[in-house]
Amino acid sequence: MGFLFAARGCVAAAALLCVILPCHAKLSTRFYARTCPNVEAIVRSVMAPAVAAEPRMGASIIRLFFHDCFVNGCDASILLDDTPTFTGEKNAGANVNSVRGYEVIDAIKARVEASCKATVSCADIVALAARDAVNLLRGPTWNVPLGRKDSRTATQSAANANLPGPGSSAASLVSAFAAKGLSAREMTALSGAHTVGRARCLFFRGRIYGETNINATFAAARRRTCPQAGGDGNLAPFDDRTPDAFDNAYYTNLVARRGLLHSDQELFNGGPQDALVRKYSGNGKIFAGDFAKAMVKMGGLMPAAGTPTEVRLNCRKVN
Template sequence: MCSSIASFVVATIFATLMLRESNAQLSATFYANTCPNVSSIVNNVVQNALQSDSRIGASLIRLHFHDCFVNGCDASILLDNSANIQSEKDAAPNTNSIRGFDVVDNIKTALENSCQGVVSCADLLALAAESSVSLSGGPSWSVLLGRRDSLTANQGGANTSIPSPFEGLTNITSKFSAVGLDTNDLVALSGAHTFGRAQCRTFSNRLYNFSGTGNPDPTLSSSYLTTLQQTCPQNGSGTALANLDLTTPDNFDNSYFTNLQNNQGLLQSDQELFSTSGAATVSIVNNFSSNQSAFFQSFAQSMINMGNISPLTGSNGEIRSDCKKVNGS
């Protein structure tokens, strides 16, 4: 009986993946003949980058996330300003915040040296995100590939579509829903905040003047509040960094969810997953906190789901030779 159920679950997951793959025209073996070493090339560059910059894994997965939420996973976030392009890098959620472009350039150079004109920048971001997670102790998954790169950016879309650390759960849920992601995806992908850093300006309102009350956010643990106030003084620059996960800041694990249970989520958008009374997210947080394997499995699937947001495929878009600019510009 158990064997039959297990077989059914595996078959269902496989069918779901195949359906998503078919709909998006993406495939884990897309570069099998044209660039068979693509995954190892990306992995090696990311691994080297992590040796000198413990934050880079979180930064690379954030690039993929912020890219996919604006016009789909098309590497539009990587484009610089030009005569025809207003860069998404200058949008409010990204300016002076997103990073890792030097590593993206290094990955692209390595790919071009091995298989010129073959691998898109959009696929590069998806592969770099997977490497960042797996190299930091998290799950690995077969990245579906075959995306092509956009010919333009959408700065306005970046300003409105990317979830903000200051937003409430209702708004963030709506933004996920708008790109086809559900509540489980929301909680699982938020778990990427198990590593990386955030600037004080993204949460200092919680420390001193939450929602204009003149008081701290009541959902913050008092001891954690004291720690954060020392890191982020009221009249500070706002650019100092705090660990998103105060317990294991450089490891990909499920500590993030335990932190939420202890009222030690750094961002408002984090803590609301657990502190919003009656929210569907609470039981998912509890499950992921007690079962790291369940979190890892859901996270991998949600990354695949996110990577399937409106990719350019076939003859749409192009394969950029330089991720910062459209070919021929």
């Protein structure tokens, strides 16, 4: 008992030190083995009923992780509410009315704090929740390296500059991921997260009314709930065959020219990614393995050296 108290004290002191000095400790799957050994079970205990009640929430948590890591690293900056001193990421163009699930992360954090006070970062909670979201939707699982810290600031401009949009070309996607140290293969695998979830009519209207590299029957079906004027918020599944199953159907759809977003279909449009899309379409195990490895690599993106960090007690605000 005394050792556990001392260990937690060390973690708190380390978190405070990270506010002053840049912290880039190597992540470890056993980071909380002594200080919060039940953290993964706690995360799962909240994620399982949340996804069971609304499978779309699983896709939303995966998206939350992506959009956090792509802006200044995996530092939970996306969770920060705006303050008088900064405008955060929640209302950036790619996030507003698109990223959700904040209340699920809040629920996990509350339960983790009750068990292991001031120990587990919000960034690590998001990473674990994203892994569980994939698995709860019948996708792969993997060991999540832990030990991230939470940023003490966020910038809307950084989110607007770093997050790819639904109209992105294949070349711009390759470039955006390369800027984060992720290969074209990893980009193509990570895009497979669109095998689950929904998109708003606003983001695919241009494709279903103005593009030719699209299955006519698919386009007609999407137009029924996405008129040329109005209905911007109407939702459609990325994969209308198995919308809540984390499988390789995303790639099968691309080969059939049934990609929902322009950026989706760009991965199978006569370019270098075509061969890999065909491979994933024909072999779900290869896709699942590549996706898991790419998620671990993306989860290793860290804030820039010198960024003030801490373990937040409330994921929405700094301590």
